[in-house]
């Protein structure tokens with residue numbers, strides 16, 4: 001059975017006009033992501049990773065090129081239709097979590113459901129609890145972001161990305177603000193979600209984080225310089241190894 | 252996003268900044284409260300004027316000499332001598348729509364009884380005066396036409412005079428009081444009428460035969476005024492026309508020349524009174540409307556602040572699927588709820604203030620339901636109108652820029 005094509009981009013360009021200067025953030029990028037893939041997007045700073053992810057996430061439009069998400073052509077869609085795509089098909093995880101302050105974890109997770117009229121009000125809570133359970137944070141559902149650690153906040157954000165059951169999860173430097181240990185924990189979580197069949201595209205500039213994925217796309221100056229399947233390392237194992245090393249150095 | 256979510260989000264956001272929300276509402280509260288107070292007081296004053304005037308006799312007609320102009324100087328009407336006995340007689344006899352007519356001459360004198368004294372105003376009238384002014388006797392009798400003919404030294408007094416002169420509770424009927432130099436016998440006591448809408452005590456009055464006042468007090472033969480009553484309220488205008496005709500011919504006024512007298516019917520008085528209060532109401536309502544606009548601008552200002560403060564939240568909501576109108580409605584509902592709560596508080600305050608004010612002024616308390624409904628509508632409109640631009644500026648944000656906003 002052929003796998004579903006989740007993302008298909010062809011010859012994507014994105015240029016920014018800054019004063020008289022034209023910045024080519026993306027220079028003809030093409031690739032596909034199939035259901036069940038765990039893709040890391042790598043590249044140095046300024047290589048166009050965030051620009052690409054914003055377009056994949058329908059937050060931004062390409063200057064030219066084609067983009068199909070789950071079979072739907074994005075280029076002809078209105079602003080409101082893009083909002084609906086973001087709501088139903090995409091789960092976003094940001095580097096700085098972007099949780100609503102002074103709002104409980106469960107309310108933060110429920111937020112996307114407010115904009116989804118298909119889900120009845122009484123079902124929202126159940127769904128949010130299920131998503132928090134998936135990130136193993138159900139016991140903290142009434143905590144506000146200020147009462148949670150960075151790793152926990154990122155897990156709330158991941159639960160929020162999961163709650164509408166999107167076709168793809170897009171993460172931009174999701175471990176960028178976290179220490180090594182917590183990064184490994186978050187990657188363990190992503191691997192669990194991947195194992196359950198989720199499709200994930202993950203922007204990072206840390207090579208060791210990329211090893212936990214199944215495929216790496218490398219950008220340089222807005223072009224793909226490398227796109228290859230890699231052998232996936234276990235984040236859980238890396239975490240165990242890391243802790244062992246810590247104990248050894250302590251002794 | 253459904254309406255329940257919108258209201259919940261708006262209220263949560265407002266509760267986070269309680270004191271700010273309250274201060275923002277203050278403009279609306281003051282505006283609405285003043286609208287309610289103004290409209291209520293306007294209504295109750297009109298009502299009180301109406302009841303007062305109709306208790307004075309709604310078909311009453313007053314006839315007085317016009318202001319005398321001498322070389323362009325207004326001499327007032329107190330010295331005018333144009334109303335004479337002949338006028339009184341012809342109005343009494345030659346009219347169809349005039350039910351009663353009474354002359355009126357006024358004098359002031361110190362009233363003395365025993366060791367008590369009181370400054371009194373004496374009014375010389377005919378016996379029909381009671382009927383015209385809707386006075387009733389509490390005790391005793393009114394003087395007769397015969398007593399009028401003989402300049403009898405008799406009088407009928409009001410409650411205030413009784414209270415001031417007969418302090419030991421003696422029956423005033425049959426007693427003699429001294430009015431200046433003239434001893435007068437009290438033959439009747441009037442039922443109390445209280446204050447009129449000008450705050451004048453209508454019971455501080457001594458009624459005597461007009462002939463007595465003319466001969467014994469003033470030494471004049473003309474009248475200060477004539478009081479008449481029409482056969483019915485509807486026929487007031489006709490009666491006034493008749494009187495005008497009679498007086499013009501009595502005074503030999505050529506056609507085209509101005510009357511040397513003024514005729515006022517209660518109807519006219521009523522309409523001038525209510526047009527004055529209406530004008531006042533409009534004026535004060537305009538002031539209230541201005542304070543509403545100021546309140547609305549306060550809301551607009553705070554909504555811009557809120558939108559700026561929550562730029563990242565807006566970006567996030569858009570990133571996870573909020574459409575432009577979701578964001579628009581979110582902020583619009585916040586400003587509308589803000590102004591509606593302000594409006595409700597304002598209405599409650601307005602009612603309380605209007606209630607206290609009418610009690611103090613001794614006016615009937617009327618609450619204008621239409622003012623409440625209109626205020627409510629105006630509040631909602633204020634919220635929408637002044638919340639619109641801030642909310643639209645929020646809805647038009649670009650999600651990526653908003654998410655990056657520091």
Ligand SMILES: Nc1ncnc2c1ncn2[C@@H]1O[C@H](COP(=O)(O)OP(=O)(O)OP(=O)(O)O)[C@@H](O)[C@H]1O
Nearest residue numbers: 016018023025044045046047048049050051052205
């Ligand atoms: N809104 C914008 N206006 C102008 N230029 C932009 C804009 N956004 C991105 N760029 C430019 O596009 C290029 C790619 O930026 P992008 O943010 O995609 O890089 P990145 O790979 O995500 O870098 P980093 O690893 O530092 O996050 C950069 O040269 C950047 O200056």
Ligand SMILES: [Mg+2]
Nearest residue numbers: 049050051172
């Ligand atoms: Mg980036």
